Amino acid sequence: xxxxxxxxxxxxxxxxxxxxxxxxxxxxxxxxxxxxxxxxxxxxxxxxxxxxxxxxxxxxxxxxxxxxxxxxxxxxxxxxxxxxxxxxxxxxxxxxxxxxxxxxxxxxxxxxxxxxxxxxxxxxxxxxxxxxxxxxxxxxxxxxxxxxxxxxxxxxxxxxxxxxxxxxxxxxxxxxxxxxxxxxxxxxxxxxxxxxxxxxxxxxxxxxxxxxxxxxxxxxxxxxxxxxxxxxxxxxxxxxxxxxxxxxxxxxxxxxxxxxxxxxxxxxxxxxxxxxxxxxxxxx
Amino acid sequence: xxxxxxxxxxxxxxxxxxxxxxxxxxxxxxxxxxxxxxxxxxxxxxxxxxxxxxxxxxxxxxxxxxxxxxxxxxxxxxxxxxxxxxxxxxxxxxxxxxxxxxxxxxxxxxxxxxxxxxxxxxxxxxxxxxxxxxxxxxxxxxxxxxxxxxxxxxxxxxxxxxxxxxxxxxxxxxxxxxxxxxxxxxxxxxxxxxxxxxxxxxxxxxxxx
Numbered sequence: 391x392x393x394x395x396x397x398x399x400x401x402x403x404x405x406x407x408x409x410x411x412x413x414x415x416x417x418x419x420x421x422x423x424x425x426x427x428x429x430x431x432x433x434x435x436x437x438x439x440x441x442x443x444x445x446x447x448x449x450x451x452x453x454x455x456x457x458x459x460x461x462x463x464x465x466x467x468x469x470x471x472x473x474x475x476x477x478x479x480x481x482x483x484x485x486x487x488x489x490x491x492x493x494x495x496x497x498x499x500x501x502x503x504x505x506x507x508x509x510x511x512x513x514x515x516x517x518x519x520x521x522x523x524x525x526x527x528x529x530x531x532x533x534x535x536x537x538x539x540x541x542x543x544x545x546x547x548x549x550x551x552x553x554x555x556x557x558x559x560x561x562x563x564x565x566x567x568x569x570x571x572x573x574x575x576x577x578x579x580x581x582x583x584x585x586x587x588x589x590x591x592x593x594x595x596x597x598x599x600x601x602x603x604x605x606x607x608x609x610x611x612x613x614x615x616x617x618x619x620x621x622x623x624x625x626x627x628x629x630x631x632x633x634x635x636x637x638x639x640x641x642x643x644x645x646x647x648x649x650x651x652x653x654x655x656x657x658x659x660x661x662x663x664x665x666x667x668x669x670x671x672x673x674x
Numbered sequence: 675x676x677x678x679x680x681x682x683x684x685x686x687x688x689x690x691x692x693x694x695x696x697x698x699x700x701x702x703x704x705x706x707x708x709x710x711x712x713x714x715x716x717x718x719x720x721x722x723x724x725x726x727x728x729x730x731x732x733x734x735x736x737x738x739x740x741x742x743x744x745x746x747x748x749x750x751x752x753x754x755x756x757x758x759x760x761x762x763x764x765x766x767x768x769x770x771x772x773x774x775x776x777x778x779x780x781x782x783x784x785x786x787x788x789x790x791x792x793x794x795x796x797x798x799x800x801x802x803x804x805x806x807x808x809x810x811x812x813x814x815x816x817x818x819x820x821x822x823x824x825x826x827x828x829x830x831x832x833x834x835x836x837x838x839x840x841x842x843x844x845x846x847x848x849x850x851x852x853x854x855x856x857x858x859x860x861x862x863x864x865x866x867x868x869x870x871x872x873x874x875x876x877x878x879x880x881x882x883x
Contacts, residue, residue: 483801491729540808
């Protein structure tokens with residue numbers, strides 16, 4: 391209770407009281423309050439306006455005309471790839487075409503062809519031509535009498551739905567387009583090779599020319615213009631098929647619907663979009 | 675100005691605000707402009723990837739001018755890409771585009787065909803047809819030396835030996851006497867001098883696909 395509540399002349403009572411230095415109680419503290427309010431409001435307003443300014447400026451810097459994903463015949467395009475290993479003759483035309491199309495350095499491959507050889511003694515041997523020129527005709531010939539069976543398996547990026555390589559990229563340089571193509575942003579990549587380790591299929595490598603991560607792009611620069619990937623285009627036996635798996639009329643959709651399809655390392659759950667015909671348990 | 679306790683709160687608030695402004699500044703300086711446009715990546719990278727130069731000649735590039743080629747190719751070789759034997763055609767296409775622009779209507783075009791005619795057809799054929807473990811037995815394969823003995827061609831040492839008995843464009847056909855000199859240009863406007871091609875062929879093209 392203050393003295394002012396007591397009976398008696400109000401003015402006299404209040405004037406005699408020691409003024410508490412409280413909120414807006416005196417002329418002096420009111421000035422302080424206004425000054426504080428001006429200062430705080432100014433700083434706050436500056437901060438709040440600075441942030442959107444930064445963002446707007448960033449957006450306006452680059453006008454990007456490209457778009458992700460496209461619609462054809464009323465559905466969204468989703469690319470897929472099918473390898474019919476029963477047709478492959480190991481000519482290596484795909485390896486050579488890929489190298490030329492994509493400037494892949496010597497000794498590195500975006501796609502390659504493995505040969506699985508089953509010997510009569512029960513052992514299985516895998517070989518591959520790492521010269522990248524004239525395929526298996528350059529390797530020392532095997533004795534056909536000792537061989538039970540043998541076949542070729544072309545390998546390339548599986549363009550998985552659940553991609554371990556994109557998950558681990560620390561700078562967002564690995565990405566997947568809405569059409570299902572897994573790509574590397576070569577300007578953004580710092581070459582840490584984390585994705586190279588993360589890929590269970592060994593399809594990624596550090597390009598010795600650019601020192602960035604590199605991989606099969608399904609020839610994104612060709613498929614975006616309606617062409618086929620270089621390896622599919624040159625394959626003389628029709629081993630490799632590429633197309634829109636959302637279009638039921640496409641060659642690949644019909645092949646997927648009428649064949650027994652498998653993927654590599656399905657137990658890893660990466661859901662590859664590169665499918666295979668004619669795999670065996672030994673093919674990994 | 676403030677009580678001791680209030681001052682601490684204001685200092686804390688100031689530090690937080692400064693940190694936020696600092697974070698935004700650093701973020702905006704380091705994150706590329708189009709990052710996040712379509713997803714967690716740089717949107718402009720898509721355009722860069724799509725705009726990359728297409729280097730290999732496609733089947734469509736060849737058949738655009740050489741229109742009869744589609745029918746000329748036999749069933750067994752219809753999938754064999756032109757560049758497997760003839761090499762890259764980009765220089766030829768550029769030369770043809772220049773020649774077409776300069777030519778009068780009805781005039782015969784002479785395009786630069788240098789390097790397009792293979793000089794070592796044997797290696798190119800064996801690339802696919804050499805017998806090898808792993809090749810499907812249904813695929814026609816030969817052991818070259820035995821095949822030479824069995825068939826006894828005129829000139830077994832020639833790098834063009836295969837063409838003495840086989841027509842590369844259609845292996846089911848018997849070769850005619852003028853095989854190899856036949857011009858496969860489709861339109862009359864594209865007819866080039868047949869003799870110009872073998873003379874201008876470069877050796878490295880033989881190993882070229």
